[in-house]
Amino acid sequence: MAQDKPRKKVSRRKFLVRAGLGTVGVMAIGTYVFRNPIRREVLEMAETLVPPYSGSGTSANLWFEVLEDNRVRLHSPKVEMGQGAFTGLAQIAADELDVAPGQIEVVAAATDSGVVDAMSTGGSLSIASLWQPLREMAATMREMLKNEAAKQLGADAGSLSTREGIVFSGEGSLTYAEIAAAATEWELPEVPELRAAAQYQYVGKPVQRVDLAPKVFGSPIFGLDAELPGMLHASIIRPEAVGAQLKSLDSKAAADMPGVVKIVELENAVGVVAESYPQALAACRKVKVEWDVPKRWAEEDIRSLLQVGKGDKMVTQKAGKAVSEEDGAVVSLSFTSPIGAHAQLEPNGALAHVEEGKATVVLSTQVVGITRNQVAEALGMKPEQVNVVPTYLGGGFGRRLNTAHAIEAALLSRAVGKPVKYMFTRQEEFQHDTFRPPTHHIVKARLGEDGLLDALEHHYASGDVAIGSLIMPSALHQVLGTDIGAMRGGNIMYDNIPNRRAVQWHTSLPFATSWWRSLGLLANTFAIESMVDEMAMRSGQHPADFRLAHISEEGAGARIKAVIREAVEKAGYSDEVQNGRAMGLAASIDTNSPCAHVVEVSVEAGEIKVHKVTCVLDCGLAVNPDQVRAQCEGSILMGMSAAMHEKMTLHKGELQPTIYGPYQMALMRHAPKEINVYLLQGAEVPLPVGEPPLGPIAAAIGNAVRRLTGQRLTDLPLRMG
Amino acid sequence: MAQLKLKYIFPALLLIGGLLLAAPPASPLDTSAPDGLPPPTAGNDSYDKVMSVLTHPRCINCHPSDHLPKQGLEGRPHHFGVARGAAGHGFEATNCNTCHQNENNDYSGVPGAPHWGLAPASMGWQGLSRAEVAEALLDRSRNGNRGYEALIHHLTEDPLVLWAWSPGVDAAGQPREKPPVAKEAYIKAVKDWFAAGAPIPR
Amino acid sequence: MKIAFTINGRAQSVEIEDGNTPLLWVIRDQLNLKGTKFGCGKAACGACTILVDGEAVRCCSYAAKLAEGKQITTIEGLGTRAQPHPVQQAWIEEVVPQCGYCQPGFIMATAALLEKNPAPTDEDIDNNIVNVCRCGTYYRMRKAIHRAAALQAQQVAVNPKNQ
Incomplete structure (x- = not known):
């Protein structure tokens, strides 16, 4: 069971995330009136700039949870798509939080965790952009734990030290879990001074990847592995020709195929929902679709x-x-x-469950916040009614910076009133990349x-x-x-x-x-x-x-x-x-x-x-x-x-x-x-x-x-x- | 109507005949008898049918003259560097049966038939003329020491050979092309050809 | 139809409507073993590689009915965290995976290779390991395969019965 004590009664004062130079977007507004030479300068800057993290969830208690077994869960706004971000983030947090990287469990933050990346996981920026805010957050968390421990131990916070998830005083010690369990109210301190490079224990070391075991022993960690009770499966028919528009649809023969639940016309596509994925695939082959192809594009x-x-x-x-x-x-x-x-090995897809007044979408995506907003808009919901749960990605490479297909999964789920998992075929993947x-x-x-x-x-x-x-x-x-x-x-x-x-x-x-x-x-x-x-x-x-x-x-x-x-x-x-x-x-x-x-x-x-x-x-x-x-x-x-x-x-x-x-x-x-x-x-x-x-x-x-x-x-x- | 048709067919035949005569000789597919040899026989007609099948990609792709199985009507090398291996069934761990089972798979478009694999290297037919294929087929030093009966059996009863007439769909779900002669006609032609002494027209 | 087989050492029987259903979906969706991956559904990428009677098989293109009476091993049955298979141990020591999606298929294909060929050369590896990895972990995988061969040889030397 997770201890969410650090989230209790915390004062809502957000602490500072360094604004740095501002995002490219911010700079762009300033250049609107300028002529080309200045534009060029801005462009040259944009090329070398590391944009800082820009997202919501800038409070330490949203990013970190202390678990009962004294591990710490880090809700990462960046997803893990192979680049090793979770490992690096665990190392960075560990050095300020005074825990071993192995004590940190990194999970991709679902949007309902409050940690929503407004941009994306991309641009090779996961580590570079979180370097400063994550250390600030982890150091703040450490000080919160120390201050609380001081109260619980009746000691002066300045006399306490922290090591491997334990706060030590002269007389006794408390684990982070014990502190969190006994805490009633947290005080959010100013961002403490960050550690100097000479003090790093884990940053700079070849720490073993935190996701190594699940990936070597076949744990179900990817978007397409997700399941919900009563889930149905879907495949979508899309045009094979570039620019083709849906002209006519005859789904009678397909509707009679075994396991078929519903055939739904989508925007320039046809969704087939069935009890199993192979049934959905088999039924797709029976759907008669005609396409208007205004032009047969050639190389x-x-x-x-x-x-x-x-x-x-x-x-x-x-x-x-x-x-x-x-x-x-x-x-x-x-x-x-x-x-x-892109040819990433895990095909795209999404598991969606649309219910009255809320929706859940589980998928491999590089744009968690954007996908939430897209799905909410398509369903006529508010963003906070939609929870996007990112998983490990079976490859990203930029392909999953556009996961609008989450909308289609949501529409199919709404059409059948059940959770629906939609998966691209490989042909779809190659033709609709x-x-x-x-x-x-x-x-x-x-x-x-x-x-x-x-x-x-x-x-x-x-x-x-x-x-x-x-x-x-x-x-x-x-x-x-x-x-x-x-x-x-x-x-x-x-x-x-x-x-x-x-x-x-x-x-x-x-x-x-x-x-x-x-x-x-x-x-x-x-x-x-x-x-x-x-x-x-x-x-x-x-x-x-x-x-x-x-x-x-x-x-x-x-x-x-x-x-x-x-x-x-x-x-x-x-x-x-x-x-x-x-x-x-x-x-x-x-x-x-x-x-x-x-x-x-x-x-x-x-x-x-x-x-x-x-x-x-x-x-x-x-x-x-x-x-x-x-x-x-x-x-x-x-x-x-x-x-x-x-x-x-x-x-x-x-x-x-x-x-x-x-x-x-x-x-x-x-x-x-x-x-x-x-x-x-x-x-x-x-x-x-x-x-x-x-x-x-x-x-x-x-x-x-x-x-x-x-x-x-x-x-x-x-x-x- | 029939009269009218015949009127056109005769000149058409003449025209085609003229084109054939004008065609350069010794093309590998040219089985017309050179001057001075006996006219085509019933055996030669069967020969033509049999050879049009054996030289079709459905057959020739697994009778390569190198160590690479071929794919598609264009007979390009099998993707992923798949090769003959020690026994004609691929490499020790990744072999034909890693992907090909004893029947076609309509879900994947991967073809399959019992003992899927390559013909022995001595039976490499790719790039050979029809006559050369026929010689290779009949040559006991190259055909696994098969006599007529064993050859007829292979050609008309082996499920891997007969797969050519039920080749299933390809990866895109489209039906694969079958050999140009119907299965029954081919089987009859094989039997007729051997019955005629398996003549190879020169 | 009912199909009975052994999977990861356990007798299993499943009821399926269409015996031609690819075994992949039976494993993933009926038996809920999600380690075997769907990559292409065309036996082209190898992400769904499992062992059937000890042979590497791409199960997206393997009709479920063919599994009748067979011994099947998936990534979940190859080794455990406490007792990893030599290939898994080598994969950990060389820190091979990046995104990880293709890795079970590669690990199973490598396990099959080492069964047949306990000391593969680079050429043997090139010929037999033809799965697709998009993250480009091939360089570490090759090192891990050689290491796995060495680990397996050590195990055999210590306990010849293991072979």
């Missing part, structure tokens, strides 16, 4: 829509002069990246007489990433005139180049495109870093020296240079082809975390093989170095998969393929046998780690292939011509 249609020079233009970076079209000294290369699927948009890039470069770049321009076209997403304030696009998601990695970090341009061309596509882990970073870095390496070769210079010469010591410059130096040194970088293998270098900076990779590549029977990756990431304070490494390894693999294997295409109006296998992804056999990760800690606070290492991987591989074969590959996925 070429998308490519012609999405081109540098088409759509909304925004100069996102500008220094010096633009290069002239007639300048014969300018080298210009064109790059592309394809439509990418919120895809990584395809991109097109033109990079122009010119060498000066000194053999260094005197001009570099990155012109990039992308579909929606941030635009249209509920996470971003809706006015943001209009205000900034750019898609800040597509912009990630789009600006040029080589600030010593006198003439620089980054120009975004934005076009909304006829199918949904949105957040995909690292956003524009993967493709933008592929284009820029391929070109920079190409120019280093043409200039006859070492690729690291060439890069270093173009970066100043200003801003993050010194830290970018440090990761490049470290990567080439640790990898023993060489320009020479040895034993049929060549090395490739690339670097990027994302959300203020610079990263450089050196890869070792061979080409055997036309197939590119990556043998070894040396990764250097400056992640600031590494709360859990082992899990930062895990994020680097995972980013490298996911980046390799996108860079070398994956591609969605439009075929006769349908997004294809619709299953793993035909949608080729990196498998065990493609994983490098050696991945060495080195962490630099060039900041005193934790910086984002879950996406920055994706940046340089495609370019590093392409650069190695160029040095090995002479071929400059310019299209993802990388295939030998």
Whole structure:
């Protein structure tokens, strides 16, 4: 039984959560009247900014519960989707709360807990954004327990000490659970002084993941594992063709199928509710649906829509002069990246139970608060009538920043008056993803007489990433005139180049495109870093020296240079082809975390093989170095998969393929046998780690292939011509 | 009406004949007899039927000439790097039966039949001409030392071979294409061909 | 129809309307063993891998009626927290899982591999472990598979009856 004593009679005074710089949205309002140069400055800031946590529930007694067995439950506003957030948060809390991380049980906060994240779990910000508020909250909680213990022990609070969940005085001791059980009223103190780095016992240590055992022994922890008594199952029929509209529906034959409870027409979709999931699937095959397909989109249609020079233009970076079209000294290369699927292993879905005046939705989501609001609005309820219960996520990667399907589960539940669990089929998952948009890039470069770049321009076209997403304030696009998601990695970090341009061309596509882990970073870095390496070769210079010469010591410059130096040194970088293998270098900076990779590549029977990756990431304070490494390894693999294997295409109006296998992804056999990760800690606070290492991987591989074969590959996925 | 039709059919036949004559010789699928050899026999007609089945992807995909099973009408390599393994049934732990059972699965679209697996490497037919397939089929050093009777049994009674006429649906739920000759006609053609001495037209 | 089999060492019989129902749904929804995952329903990702008579089987594509009389092991029956299977022990020591959704399937496929091949080479691993992991834990998984093989060899050396 949980002790909710700390929630009793607490004074409602909220204590301060540091406001920091304010969110991107706040800044945007201030820039509304400004012209482009100021917009650009704001954009550059937005790119490197770590937005602070912004959500409700800023009171320690909402975040923490002391349990009877003297463990502490932490209601995390951030969900666990593999990134290791729960472990890092437990470590951070443990150091201020004076408990062992193993004593902390981290759960994803349901909206009725009062801890509601107004934004999302994303942007690699779980640890970075909660670093300050969570320590403040945990330290406050510790002081509350101490003050209460002082009363109970009749001692002076200043004379008490805390260790492993116990308050000690000279004479006696009380466990946190004992204190909580005896407490009648809590006093909320001012935020105490936080511990210095030298005092950390757990932060900075490779503490074992808190979710390791449930994941190794098969505990039911994911959204699709959820159950409620009397629950029914649902599958939804959606159009296979892009832009298709429901024309006619004949559900008679399906209604007679075994186990079918109800067939419900939804918005441009048909829901089939049955007693079991296979029954729902079988019945779906009997539903006769006709679709109006106004246009059968083809791959070429998308490519012609999405081109540098088409759509909304925004100069996102500008220094010096633009290069002239007639300048014969300018080298210009064109790059592309394809439509990418999230392909997370746990299909989307939601378990919803709509009752009179209230609703419960259990699901894997990165947007707990937004999903609550969406469901409430669809049901005509107030947000507080809806409880969204997030579970562990079977992968997020940005896919679950849009979980509007919770609405459909709720509507189906309301239609049958029972709890309904709705699950995507894998085909639905592939055809109704919120895809990584395809991109097109033109990079122009010119060498000066000194053999260094005197001009570099990155012109990039992308579909929606941030635009249209509920996470971003809706006015943001209009205000900034750019898609800040597509912009990630789009600006040029080589600030010593006198003439620089980054120009975004934005076009909304006829199918949904949105957040995909690292956003524009993967493709933008592929284009820029391929070109920079190409120019280093043409200039006859070492690729690291060439890069270093173009970066100043200003801003993050010194830290970018440090990761490049470290990567080439640790990898023993060489320009020479040895034993049929060549090395490739690339670097990027994302959300203020610079990263450089050196890869070792061979080409055997036309197939590119990556043998070894040396990764250097400056992640600031590494709360859990082992899990930062895990994020680097995972980013490298996911980046390799996108860079070398994956591609969605439009075929006769349908997004294809619709299953793993035909949608080729990196498998065990493609994983490098050696991945060495080195962490630099060039900041005193934790910086984002879950996406920055994706940046340089495609370019590093392409650069190695160029040095090995002479071929400059310019299209993802990388295939030998 | 019948008169009218015949009037058109005859010139059409002439036209087709002309096209055939104009076609380049020695295409692997070209079974027309070269000059100087006896005219087509009943055995040759059966041969054509049998070979149109044996060279169809439903059959040839599991008679690869390399170590990779093939999939689809285009005969591309099986996804996930699946390969022959030691005994033609995949690798030791992940093998054919990890996914393929002894019958089709309509839920997944994964095909299945008893002893699902690859034909022995010596029976690799992919890329062979019809005549070469027939030679391989009849060659006791390559066909598992099978005589006519054993071959007829394999070709007309083995449930894995006959699966080709009940291939189920694919992963998208669409029916798989069957071989171009109906099962009964094929079985009769196999028997007729062997009865005629299994001639291979040259 | 009624189907009787042994699951995780326990005799079990289930009543299902359609014997072609994938065994996955019987395991997950009728027997309430949620460790076996639905990833694709097409035997493509391997998240639903279980052992049937000791062989790795992707049960989203395995008709329930085929389970009659079979010995079935799911992740819940492989080992316990007190007595983990060597593969699970290795997975913990190498801290393999990230999101964790694909992991039961990989663990079961690896258990099947080590049954057949107690000392797999990298190539054996590449050939046999063809499940899909989106978080990209392959690098740690390979290390864990080698470690599991070593742990299993130690156990066999200590107590040969275990083999």
